[in-house]
Amino acid sequence: MGADGRYAPSPTGILHLGNLRTALAAWLFARSQAASFLIRMEDLDQGRVQPGLDSGQLADLRSIGLDWDGEVVFQTDRTRLYDDAIVALEDQGLVYECFCTRAEIREAASAPHGPLPEGAYPGTCLHLTGGEREAKRAGGRPAALRVRAGATQVGFLDELLGPSEGVVDDFVVRRNDGAHAYNLAVVVDDGAQGIGQVVRGADLLESTPRQLWLAEVLGLPAPRHAHVPLVLGPDGARLAKRHGAVTLRDVDPQAAVAWMGRTLGLAGASPREMLSAFDPARLPRTATRFEGV
Numbered sequence: 001m002g003a004d005g006r007y008a009p010s011p012t013g014i015l016h017l018g019n020l021r022t023a024l025a026a027w028l029f030a031r032s033q034a035a036s037f038l039i040r041m042e043d044l045d046q047g048r049v050q051p052g053l054d055s056g057q058l059a060d061l062r063s064i065g066l067d068w069d070g071e072v073v074f075q076t077d078r079t080r081l082y083d084d085a086i087v088a089l090e091d092q093g094l095v096y097e098c099f100c101t102r103a104e105i106r107e108a109a110s111a112p113h114g115p116l117p118e119g120a121y122p123g124t125c126l127h128l129t130g131g132e133r134e135a136k137r138a139g140g141r142p143a144a145l146r147v148r149a150g151a152t153q154v155g156f157l158d159e160l161l162g163p164s165e166g167v168v169d170d171f172v173v174r175r176n177d178g179a180h181a182y183n184l185a186v187v188v189d190d191g192a193q194g195i196g197q198v199v200r201g202a203d204l205l206e207s208t209p210r211q212l213w214l215a216e217v218l219g220l221p222a223p224r225h226a227h228v229p230l231v232l233g234p235d236g237a238r239l240a241k242r243h244g245a246v247t248l249r250d251v252d253p254q255a256a257v258a259w260m261g262r263t264l265g266l267a268g269a270s271p272r273e274m275l276s277a278f279d280p281a282r283l284p285r286t287a288t289r290f291e292g293v
Contacts, residue, residue, distance in 0.1 A: 002196040003224075005030030006038040007061070007068075008186070011053040012045065015060050016245035017290070018201075018231030021260040024271060025228045025283065026199035027066050031271075032278045036069040038193055042186070044075045044179055063253045064260070065271040073193070075185050082180040085188045085218055086173065089147060094217060095173065097143035098125040099136040120169035121146065145174040147214070154209035159226035160283060161202065166209035173214075187211050191220035202227040202287075203238070226280070229287045231263070239290055251293050259293040 007023045009015060015023075030037040039058070043049045058072065089095045098121075105121060126148070128136075137143070147170055155165035173184040190198065205227045215222050231239045239245055248256060254269070261267065261274050265282040268274035 002194070003030060003033035003035040004038065004194055004196050005035060005199055006040055006190070006193065006195050007066075008040040008042050008189075008200075009057050010042045010045065010049070011057060012048040012050060013053065014245075014247045014249070015057050016239060016247050017251070017256055017259070017293070018239045018245075020060060020064055020248070020256070021231060021263065022199070022201050022228050023061055023066060024064065024257075024260050024274075025226075025264060027271060028266075028275060028278045029197060029199045029226060029280065031275055033197075035196070037067075038070060038073070038195070039068045040073045040075070040189060040193070042075050042182070044182070044185055046076070046179075060248050063248055064257050073189070075189065078185075078189065078192075079180065081188050081192060082185055085184060086145065086180075088218055089173065092217065094148050095145045096126060096148060096170075097128075097133055098146045098170075098172070098176075099128075099133075099141045099143050100124050120167070121171065123170055126170065142176040144172050144176040146170040146172055147217075149210075149213060152213055154213050156208060156212055156222075156225060158205065158208075159197075159224060159280065160229075160285060161205065161227050164205060164208070166206060168209050168213045171210050183207060183210050183214060187214045187218065187220065190223055191215065191218070195223050196221075197224045197226065199226045199228065202229050229284055232287050232289045234289065234291060236289065246290065246293075255293045263288045 005026050007026045009019065027037055039061070041054050043054070086095070104124065125146070149168040149170050152168045153165060154168055155163065158164050171183055172181045174180055208225055212222050233239050257271070258269060263284070265284060266274040267277060
């Protein structure tokens with residue numbers, strides 16, 4: 001698989017400097033390999049999507065000097081692809097209905113249940129009989145769809161953070177409100193768009209084993225991964241939209257780009273200047289604390 005890359009923001013808030021720094025890194029990885037760079041709006045969570053934010057996010061990416069290839073893709077236009085993937089999983093006998101509430105999952109997960117990591121689904125609905133499932137449906141409880149992953153151990157080599165592995169639990173691929181889950185959509189989209197290298201924030205590192213497992217069972221090629229260490233707030237907590245987040249509304253875009261370059265170990269006043277000497281080996285392997293631009 002080639003090195004085509006992408007940046008996939010969710011239009012649920014203004015991009016902060018940490019988000020834009022990750023976008024810059026993804027752009028540099030792709031462009032340094034003469035590969036395509038795509039933009040995909042992950043807008044499936046319609047309850048949180050804010051109208052107009054997608055255009056604002058695209059404007060911010062342009063403001064820091066990034067460009068991309070082709071049209072911007074919206075996940076809400078691609079639901080048929082996700083439905084087809086669900087059918088493929090059903091044909092393999094790899095999905096089952098789950099009627100658990102979040103509270104029930106938390107309670108069940110507090111008891112010993114084998115090799116699954118903390119917070120993973122313990123398989124409560126895995127062995128329900130047909131009668132038990134019918135009774136839950138009759139009670140009006142909507143069902144999500146989970147995969148039968150069998151606590152498979154999946155390892156991979158992250159191009160920035162090194163060897164990583166995780167146990168894949170029975171994660172959700174379609175929510176109980178009918179919306180397709182992130183882990184399903186991102187795998188299907190990366191496969192359909194021919195993404196060969198995923199560069200994203202280190203907060204998504206733990207989801208990668210699930211996505212690699214799903215790509216394999218769907219017969220999709222697995223992209224390479226590079227997880228960029230996060231930007232932390234001044235107090236050391238993760239920088240977030242509601243916690244110390246600074247956006248391009250707060251600083252000069254040129255100053256912001258210069259800060260991104262410095263914290264990524266890169267020289268240059270623009271992405272194009274940084275590209276000429278881009279070397280992934282110089283990128284940080286630990287989190288960066290934001291102390292101003």
